Amino acid sequence: MSMNTKQADSAFIANTYGRFDVVLARGQGATYTDEEGRRYIDMGSGIAVNTFGACDPGWVAAVTAQLNTxxxxxxxxxxxxxxxxxxxxxxxxxxxxxxxxxxxxxxxxxxxxxxxxxxxxxxxxxxxxxxxxxxxxxxxxxxxxxxxxxxxxxxxxxxxxxxxxxxxxxxxxxxxxxxxxxxxxxxxxxxxxxxxxxxxxxxxxxxxxxxxxxxxxxxxxxxxxxxxxxxxxxxxxxxxxxxxxxxxxxxxxxxxxxxxxxxxxxxxxxxxxxxxxxxxxxxxxxxxxxxxxxxxxxLTDEFLSEVAEKGQAIRQELLQAHGVKAVSGMGLMLGIATEKPAAPVAAGCLRDGLMVLTAKDKVRLLPPLNISFDEIKQGIAILKKNL
Ligand SMILES: Cc1ncc(COP(=O)(O)O)c(C=O)c1O
Structure with missing residues (x-):
């Protein structure tokens, strides 16, 4: 019996996860593509895991060199x-x-x-x-x-x-x-x-x-x-x-x-x-x-101050945005208290090509630390549209 990914997942994976309706196929940095070829900006990093985003060349080289040794x-x-x-x-x-x-x-x-x-x-x-x-x-x-x-x-x-x-x-x-x-x-x-x-x-x-x-x-x-x-x-x-x-x-x-x-x-x-x-x-x-x-x-001092700077830039943008009550967090770990409930905001963002997370009643952003200012701009535009 041939099954697609979603069918096999529902049939055979324990029911512990509520998943977003997307099958991610590949990624580079903070940009991902799903099975149907749609693009997404990633502001979740696999829940703060992919420090340098997907398939970072330096990281892949370090890991594969070790695997080959x-x-x-x-x-x-x-x-x-x-x-x-x-x-x-x-x-x-x-x-x-x-x-x-x-x-x-x-x-x-x-x-x-x-x-x-x-x-x-x-x-x-x-x-x-x-x-x-x-x-x-x-x-x-x-x-x-x-x-x-x-x-x-x-x-x-x-x-x-x-x-x-x-x-x-x-x-x-x-x-x-x-x-x-x-x-x-x-x-x-x-x-x-x-x-x-x-x-x-x-x-x-x-x-x-x-x-x-x-x-x-x-x-x-x-x-x-x-x-x-x-x-x-x-x-x-x-x-x-x-x-x-x-x-x-x-x-x-x-x-x-x-x-x-x-x-x-x-x-x-x-x-x-x-x-x-x-x-x-x-x-x-x-x-x-x-x-x-x-x-x-x-994670040098210079790199870390850029993380802080990016966080500050996102915070400033959001604090002026319609539908935002408050922004909490530090660096690239941000919680946004929104006027709308967080879950539909996250779902709307995904439909428009942005992956975000939620935490309790907030929208949560944990982008890869090397996300570019241009990707931030694209992502925040999608977020603002959904607020
Ligand atoms: C603060 C904190 N501690 C512990 C954990 C558990 O980590 P793991 O899922 O890798 O076991 C998490 C996961 O979200 C966390 O945020």
Whole structure:
């Protein structure tokens, strides 16, 4: 029986995704073409993954060179791209050690394990509570769902591992109160809640969170799965806040289109995990690591300031546009509160040749970081038409 892509998808793929009605066939940079030859400007990057858009020649060369040299090796052996990537990440952040996994959820799973072991090492198991923020998103595994401070994700999948406490973002006294029982080993937060609606955390709140974590000997852990790797105009969004987190997790754009997650550990956390405490078959494999080495090496200060500049240009355009109530976010991670509901705006944009995302009730833009000013202009014109 011959089936087209949409038919085979509906017949054989688990029903977990609501898809836009398009089969993408090829892409170059921020421009894609579907099976019927229609063109689209991409302002979603595969949800913040394709750092340099589709089929970036430098990235493709770095990845294929590695594939042609040595593909997968297990973590029972050393491999140069993984070690090189860890060195680059530590040098650029001041963090001390890195554990590699394959996704954002896995990066966060590692962070949760680091937090629990940190607490257990210091208290013999009585300090195991991890505080996260309401409206956060940390992943789809059972533990990262438990960490996610949104009721709707908890439906149907319980019981969850215990030991998570949720506090209102931005409320210092709520955080103080949640730390008070003395049973907390870590606080985990996104600097910008991506899935939660592109909500930027207040700087003073984050500084206070750091002070409180230090005072209570709890680890400050930052989830940079979506905000990381140049997305906001800094290598990591926490760098805007003047904090030194104990743990930073990242994934999505790290390897520029290949699955990779990383859990970076600072001075207080670097020796928490010991031999045999954690592992991953694919984590840090040479091909993904080579992609990530290429990505990180291109995220220079000059490139990052261009990301910030592009973000500013889009923001200015949109703030003057009809139908826009507010624009949130930083760099090329933007949330647009629209007068019309976000979902039909996104659907209309797609019909007119622009891929955008939504987050809660906002239109969300996460374009490839190397999108051209001309592509921005074309994309924003389509967006404005649909607002
Ligand atoms: C902040 C944050 N953390 C974790 C995740 C989970 O990442 P993954 O889908 O790669 O497991 C996401 C995904 O959207 C995210 O935005």
């Amino acid at each position: 040595l593909g997968h090796v297990s973590n029972l052996y050393y491999s140069a791209p993984q070690a090189e990537l860890a060195r680059m990440l530590c040098e650029r952040t001041g963090m001390k050690k890195v554990f590699f996994g394959n996704s954002g959820a896995e990066a966060n799973e590692c962070a949760l394990k680091v937090a629990r072991k940190y607490g257990s090492d210091r208290s013999g198991g009585t300090r195991h509570v991890i505080i996260t923020l309401k409206n956060s998103f940390h992943g789809r595994t059972i533990a990262t769902l438990a960490a996610t401070g949104q009721e709707k994700f908890h439906q149907h999948f319980g019981p969850f591992p215990e030991g998570f406490r949720y506090v209102e973002a931005g409320d210092v006294s709520a955080l103080e109160e949640a730390l008070a029982p003395g049973d907390v080993c870590a606080v985990l937060m996104e600097m910008i809640q991506g899935e939660g609606g592109v909500n930027v955390l207040d700087k003073n709140y984050v500084l206070e969170a750091q002070r409180l974590c230090r005072a209570h000997d709890a680890l400050l852990m930052v989830d940079e799965v979506q905000t990381g790797n140049g997305r906001t105009g800094k290598l990591y969004a926490y760098m805007y806040y003047g904090i030194e987190p104990d743990v930073v997790t990242t994934a999505k754009g790290l390897a520029g289109g290949l699955p990779m997650g990383a859990c970076l550990m600072g001075e207080r956390a670097e020796n928490v995990l010991g031999r045999g405490d954690h592992g991953s078959t694919f984590g840090g494999n040479p091909v993904c690591a080579a992609g990530a080495v290429h990505v990180i090496s291109r």
